[in-house]
Amino acid sequence: MISGTSHDGIDVALVGFDPVSGGGTLSGVVEFTATTPYAAGLRARLAAALPPAATTLAEVCELDTLIGRSFAEAAATAIDRAGPVDLIVSHGQTVFHWVDGTRVHGTLQIGQPAWIAERTGTPVLADVRVRDIAAGGQGAPLVCLLDALLLGGHLGGAVALNLGGIANMTVVRGPGEVTAYDIGPANALIDAVVASLGLTARGFDEDGRLAASGTVDQSLLAVLLDHPYYRLPAPKSTGKELFHLGHVEEAMARAGTRPGAADLVATLTELTVRTVARDVTATGIGLLVVSGGGCRNPVLMAGLRRALRDVTLRLSDDYGAPADDKEAIAFALIGWHTVHGLPGTIPAGTGARAPRILGSLTPGAGPFALPAPAPEAPHALTLRAVSRDTPPGTPRIARHPAG
Incomplete structure (x- = not known):
């Protein structure tokens, strides 16, 4: 799940991943995609708080909660439509990326993941960029993991x-x-x-x-x-x-x-x-x-x-990666890597000192049992979209050219 820099809505992609035995290839099936718009009032508040505007910690706190609740409803709707999932990866909404020349010192994505975990009972992986930054990287573009495996x-x-x-x-x-x-x-x-x-x-x-x-x-x-x-x-x-x-x-x-x-x-x-x-x-x-x-x-x-x-x-x-949903698919892929004990970064892409396992985990309704660590990272990815059309009744918005 991600809301991009256009901050118009929440993109959701449900992807099932399975390693292909003996070949170092990961197979992915894009089973469901949807976009849920932000409420007009929430989008206006978010836009008013973004740089270069001044804001307050009170407004950041409220937006963190309201966006978290919006992500939670989008996740619940997707699960209702497409069935249960093992993990939700929430990128959240970027509100600030602290850059000084070519050095990134920090990044802030809001949309409190506890609301998603509470609403769905599913564990949530969030805050996926900052570990790469702590390792000297840019924290972006993390989609390069998907690109490298898909096009290598x-x-x-x-x-x-x-x-x-x-x-x-x-x-x-x-x-x-x-x-x-x-x-x-x-x-x-x-x-x-x-x-x-x-x-x-x-x-x-x-x-x-x-x-x-x-x-x-x-x-x-x-x-x-x-x-x-x-x-x-x-x-x-x-x-x-x-x-x-x-x-x-x-x-x-x-x-x-x-x-x-x-x-x-x-x-x-x-x-x-x-x-x-x-x-x-x-x-x-x-x-x-x-x-x-x-x-x-x-x-x-x-x-x-x-x-x-x-x-x-x-x-x-x-x-196999629908153009409107590629970033959401990329974060699903990062989540698969994290729960299998594999790095979700490519240092040559982000500038980090070394690969890092990404994200912070919020438990769901019960204990979360991690699968056994994968013996090796996949070297290639194949993707197949079951349907590029969202099932009838799912919230949609006209695609924004800012993605």
């Missing part, structure tokens, strides 16, 4: 790109040859502008219509591209602590321009295209596997295809 056997290598609020990339050159990092904003800046100006009812550029109607402001784009974050070496991570509305306002002031709404959205969309295409091109790899809500934005995807003419673009759906 692809001849010639592959690049996995997730277009959420932030764009992150995993470069897989072969089994054990992985680098990963946050490129920069995917939809965070677009969303910030659309929401602040009230340009759409849903607060995002649905189907890229605003960007399609606008013209890129080249002087503003040049200033945005000149931000020092893009020149930092990997591994690196970022978030809305940096890429928020104030970032756009500062760039417009430096550029001496204030484009109209559609032109501004077009410019920010092109910023994502340019930064992603530059980094993908630098890898020299000819396959790009895309996931996240941004892959539903036709203007963004057309821009990437135009900028990456020699690269094959495919959706992660083609590899």
Whole structure:
């Protein structure tokens, strides 16, 4: 379970994992997926508390409880629809990622897991990022574990790109040859502008219509591209602590321009295209596997295809990981590793000193018996989605291009 940087709702994926005997391969079946929207009032409170806004410990405490209860209801609904589970992995909602240059000092995800355990009676693994940070890593992108296992056997290598609020990339050159990092904003800046100006009812550029109607402001784009974050070496991570509305306002002031709404959205969309295409091109790899809500934005995807003419673009759906649910699947995979005594990090991807077993466990209704530690970590993963359609009656929201 995860709510991403768009903070629009809770993504749930129920995945059954089984080792394939004798081959070092883990088989996964995506049995159920759903998205439950945050209540409008809760989402507004969350948005008002996020950086660069000031907030209080009282508000953080209340949001921790309210989001925890929302996750609990989403989990209970999924279990009612799809059957009992052995473990719930809750990423929660990121509210702050403490970054200083290329060093991460801390991260905070809220959504108290005790509410989930109490509501469902199922043990909950949460707080999955901070152990990697304590070991000197970025705590992100943790999805690189899934990418490495899923794409490691692809001849010639592959690049996995997730277009959420932030764009992150995993470069897989072969089994054990992985680098990963946050490129920069995917939809965070677009969303910030659309929401602040009230340009759409849903607060995002649905189907890229605003960007399609606008013209890129080249002087503003040049200033945005000149931000020092893009020149930092990997591994690196970022978030809305940096890429928020104030970032756009500062760039417009430096550029001496204030484009109209559609032109501004077009410019920010092109910023994502340019930064992603530059980094993908630098890898020299000819396959790009895309996931996240941004892959539903036709203007963004057309821009990437135009900028990456020699690269094959495919959706992660083609590899058994539905593009809208890939991050939830990745955290299910991390949970499987944790309960089997296996690290859920790849140091080459996060920059940590060594692999670490991730997360803190909240017991369910009774004792929790861990399975015997796995003799070795899987070297490959196959995924199969039983159904990519949510069963009728399950809460859904229209997919947000910020994922």
